Amino acid sequence: MSALKEQNFFDSKVLGHPSGLFVLFFTEMWERFSFYGMRVLLINFLTSAILSDKGPLFNGWGWDAEQAGALYGTYAMLLYITPIFGGILADKYLGYRWAVVIGAIIMTIGHASMALDAPIFMYIGLACLVIGTGFFKPNMTSILSEMYKNYPEKKDGAYTIFYMGVNAGAFFGMMLCGYLAEKIGWHWGFGLAGIFMLLGTLQFWFAKPIFGTIGDPPTAEQKAAAAKLGAESTDPNDKLNPFTLVDKILIGVMTLLGLGYAFNDPLSKAGDINLFNFKVGSLAGQDFVILVALILFLGVVISRLTRYTKVVRDRMIAVIIFAFFVIFFWMSFEQGASSLVIFARDNVDRTLEGTSLTIFNIINAGLTIIPLAIITYVVGKLTQQTFGKAPLSNVVQILCFVGIWGIAIWMLYREFTATSSEITVSWFSILNSFFIIAFASSVSKIWDSKLNPPAAVKYGLGLIIMAIGFGLLAFGSHGIQEGVKVSMIWLVLAYLFHTLGELFLSPVGLSYVSKLVPARMIAFMFGMWYLAIAIGNKLAAIIGGQIENITNNYSLSTFFLIFTVVPIVAGLLVMALNPVLKKLMHGVK
Structure with missing residues (x-):
């Protein structure tokens, strides 16, 4: 990107920061809306009665807490592992923007799948969310970092604003998806998460003109320059300690063992399928497998640490x-x-009624309307700055907020007119x-x-x-x-x-x-x-x-x-x- 284009990019500002930051803010907000909106429902849905006295829309799976915890735990565990691979693919091949779009599309499919009323769709949905998060999560912050690479003094403030988007999305996702699910029916809550994931994806895709070349796939020249920089590095620690063949084999083995444990835990507890149906002394098969994986992992870490100078080795021990x-x-x-x-x-x-219900409704209305009004104000500022560059992105954003306001007002009206509420x-x-x-x-x-x-x-x-x-x-x-x-x-x-x-x-x-x-x-x-x-x-x-x-x-x-x-x-x-x-x-x- 030329210096002139970069300067113009930073001339389009909202609250002192480039408008592109707030595109990322809202993309992350809608993704977190969907993610946390689904997450807050999952354990409740899995452990609710198969035949609810509220009717078929409220039927859960009737699992016990141990079975539900096994499935959720594997899902949560994988969410922190797949971004490692998504980040590598984006760095080398896809570019950050395409990785975000691919991840968002896969997650949209996942949320849509979970809104359908069949167990197989729930599993497909969770798998899509794990894979999609792997592409999405690491590369949003990579785009932000690339935007501010020549403005390090502004980066802390940018990350603070960005993480406000994370929490705003989580806040409204859990509030509104949770309310729909528990008051109208489970799959309405799962469905709402999917709708906003789709809209957030479109909002980001149509905003491409705002970003210019930021987040594009690496060119051949950039790859060659990065390789040359690594080869010419004067830092001895950049040249020491390459991964040996033994390191790579051990990492592959422990990864397979770890994934085997992660999948076997819910399969054995909820599906009566045990991939490790053996015992080693008093240890169950899956416990033995994960113990071996941890020992191999420690072995790789220790062997690599010993190849560094004392100062570097000590610092990495502190991290461990x-x-x-x-x-x-x-x-x-x-x-x-x-x-x-x-x-x-x-x-x-x-359960609340009378004065206690009125007090709660007033507090809840404040919690809902005040932050929503503040964020809507930011949307207005962003629209003023970017409508000429990315009109479709702004139209989608406006539709999102019309929808959120509509659901929020409906929820508050429903609660204020109730004589008692849970x-x-x-x-x-x-x-x-x-x-x-x-x-x-x-x-x-x-x-x-x-x-x-x-x-x-x-x-x-x-x-x-x-x-x-x-x-x-x-x-x-x-x-x-x-x-x-x-x-x-x-x-x-x-x-x-x-x-x-x-x-x-x-x-x-x-x-x-x-x-x-x-x-x-x-x-x-x-x-x-x-x-x-x-x-x-x-x-x-x-x-x-x-x-x-x-x-x-x-x-x-x-x-x-x-x-x-x-x-x-x-x-x-x-x-x-x-x-x-x-x-x-x-x-x-």
């Missing part, structure tokens, strides 16, 4: 320690997608996105002040603050008898502390990977980081799936104490390791 503790965070935090959904449905008093299970899930929007700027100001703590302390505080949320749930549900329900205030407070914990811990990790790891290992270590998150998500679903068994054998309070004690211990341990980590990081702040 951080990645280990991130497992405990996501293992607990992701209960929001499994056990907390079941808890909200079965154990929380969600709050939807999915409503509690929007609290995470709301609290992020409400508190993100305040937490970021702490990091910019003299109070900014070391990374290990941020990690420890994140784990402990999140654990307090589970401690409140353990206290609130202590001693309740069967049939007695918990006040919703405990769940609201839990989501508040979970979100504060996330704000302390989540933004730290990836930034330290990029700071501490040399270029030659960056892709491998990012892959390892996402693998740690994937393991955390799978563990979350496995343990969350035991909510019914632990409650029956012990108590509901005992279940929540697991997620109180384990993260607190992990948090204290990682803070105690701060001197060691500081030494390993060799001056990196």
Whole structure:
């Protein structure tokens, strides 16, 4: 792109940033609307009665929590693995924009499939969402990064705006898809997610004139220049440590074993199909397989670490320690997608009437209308700047917001005219996105002040603050008898502390990977980081799936104490390791 074209691109501004940023903002918003709108329904749908007393539109699959957790856990695990491959394909062949479009189309097919009333379509839909996310997720941020490559001072602000789009999409997706599903019928909720995924795809595709050549496939000249740059690098760590044939074979074997475990878990629990129907001592076949995969993985990591200089090796060991503790965070935090959904449905008093219903409706109306009005204002600004360049993109965007406003007003009218109402299970899930929007700027100001703590302390505080949320749930549900329900205030407070914990811990990790790891290992270590998150998500679903068994054998309070004690211990341990980590990081702040 010429300097003149690049300058013109940045001359078209909305709120001080190029209009292209807000195209990405809304594309990501509609994708997250669809993703989280579906996600908040999945466990609830799978575990709801096969024959509902509300009628056939509300029939679920009647699975128990363990079966549903096995399927959801594999789905969530794969969502963090496929982007590794999608990013590689985009870098080498497709370009970022085409990768985003391909991913969005595949995800649209997935959402449409899930709206159909047959089990096979649910499985096809989940598979499409996993594959589509692999293309979509890593390449949206790659486009953003390419846009700002000559404006590094503006990049932090751009990412902040972009992630507001993520949370806005999640907020409205869980609210509106959840409401339709629980009040009108499951497949209406799944269908709404698909409609906005399609519209978001069209909005991005028609916006191509705004981006120029940004995100296009790499040209032959660019590929040759990148290869020459790597060959001429003066950094010894870019030339040392190539992947050996043994490394590649071990990575292939452990990948196959890991995928075998991921698929076998739901197949064996929900489908009576066991791919590893054997035992090694007291270990079940699938547990033995994943243990072997983890040992091979550690072997590859250790063998590669030994080939680096001491400083580089120490820094990568610090990343590995951080990645280990991130497992405990996501293992607990992701209960929001499994056990907390079941808890909200079965154990929380969600029925309101009279004054309490009126107060809730006023709060809910504010939560809905105020952020929607702010985002609609941004749409108006974007339309002013870009209608001449990309009119079809703007028309699709306007249709999206007409639809969202229509559904939101219908929902609010329906609730305000009801004499009594049961709050939807999915409503509690929007609290995470709301609290992020409400508190993100305040937490970021702490990091910019003299109070900014070391990374290990941020990690420890994140784990402990999140654990307090589970401690409140353990206290609130202590001693309740069967049939007695918990006040919703405990769940609201839990989501508040979970979100504060996330704000302390989540933004730290990836930034330290990029700071501490040399270029030659960056892709491998990012892959390892996402693998740690994937393991955390799978563990979350496995343990969350035991909510019914632990409650029956012990108590509901005992279940929540697991997620109180384990993260607190992990948090204290990682803070105690701060001197060691500081030494390993060799001056990196």
